[in-house]
Amino acid sequence: MPKVGMQPIRRRQLIEATLATIDEFGLADATISRIAKRAGVSTGIISHYFNGRDGLLEATMRHILTDLGTAVSERRTLLGDAPPRAHLHAIIDGNFDRSQTSRSVMKTWLAFWASSMHHRPLQTLQRVNDRRLYSNLCAQFHRVMPKHQARDAARGLAALIDGLWLRGALAPEGLNVERARRLAYDYVREQLARVETPEERSAQAAPRQRSGAQSH
Numbered sequence: 001m002p003k004v005g006m007q008p009i010r011r012r013q014l015i016e017a018t019l020a021t022i023d024e025f026g027l028a029d030a031t032i033s034r035i036a037k038r039a040g041v042s043t044g045i046i047s048h049y050f051n052g053r054d055g056l057l058e059a060t061m062r063h064i065l066t067d068l069g070t071a072v073s074e075r076r077t078l079l080g081d082a083p084p085r086a087h088l089h090a091i092i093d094g095n096f097d098r099s100q101t102s103r104s105v106m107k108t109w110l111a112f113w114a115s116s117m118h119h120r121p122l123q124t125l126q127r128v129n130d131r132r133l134y135s136n137l138c139a140q141f142h143r144v145m146p147k148h149q150a151r152d153a154a155r156g157l158a159a160l161i162d163g164l165w166l167r168g169a170l171a172p173e174g175l176n177v178e179r180a181r182r183l184a185y186d187y188v189r190e191q192l193a194r195v196e197t198p199e200e201r202s203a204q205a206a207p208r209q210r211s212g213a214q215s216h
Contacts, residue, residue: 010041010045010049011049011059012063013039013041014035014039014041014045014046014049014050014056015056015059015063016039017035017036017038017039018030018035018056018057018108019060019104019105019108020104021035021038022104022107022108022111023103023104023107023108026107026111027108027111027115031053032046032052032056035053035056054119054121057112057115057122058121058122058125060108061108061112061122061125062125064099064100064105064108064109064112065125065128065129067097067099067100068094068095068099068100068129070099071093071094071095071097071099071100072091072094072095072097072136073094074094075090075093075094076090076091076094084140084141084143084144084192085188085192087140088137088140088157088188089185089188091133091136091137091140092161092181092184092185092188095133095161095165096161096165096175096177096180096181100165101165101168101177103174106165106168106169106175107169109165109169110169110170112125112126113126130158133158134154134155134158137154137157137158138150138151138154141153141154141191144192145191145194145195149194149195153191156191157184157187157188157191160184160187161184164183164184165180168180
């Protein structure tokens, strides 16, 4: 009889083994036997908990997406009814959170994107994630601009976040998180500048000026 509480522990153990195996061998060669060996379990355990390799891969991506959602929501919860700029920055920060930028997770994301074109459950996860990002961004932009303009701004920022992440994942030196965040922040600033009053722009510039003065 399995120990109480063992299932969540075992599932997480197998997901972590999957991430490490994809990191070392790639998705195509991340076989059940290799994953099971790394986790120190029999291959039958994978079938028991995940109904095979595809189920394990789907669970691994759900785990990464849950971490992503948590990284964003925890930052935004602290902001309450803060202005859109703060919430947009929090969404950006969550997407470049450490949980999304480790080498094993980035390799798994790349494999996931490629596989989602041919595997319907992964495709569904990808679409849900895309819609969530776009919806969150659009809602914040729409607080200060017309809906059609907010949609365009949200699409642009979503594409920028994905593009910066992808280029970093493929770069030999890896992703420069601070640079990626700065470029995404600049996009937000440019979009909001179109609808902010001169007084609001001055208020936003003042903290940056004080910060710059303190850094010298």
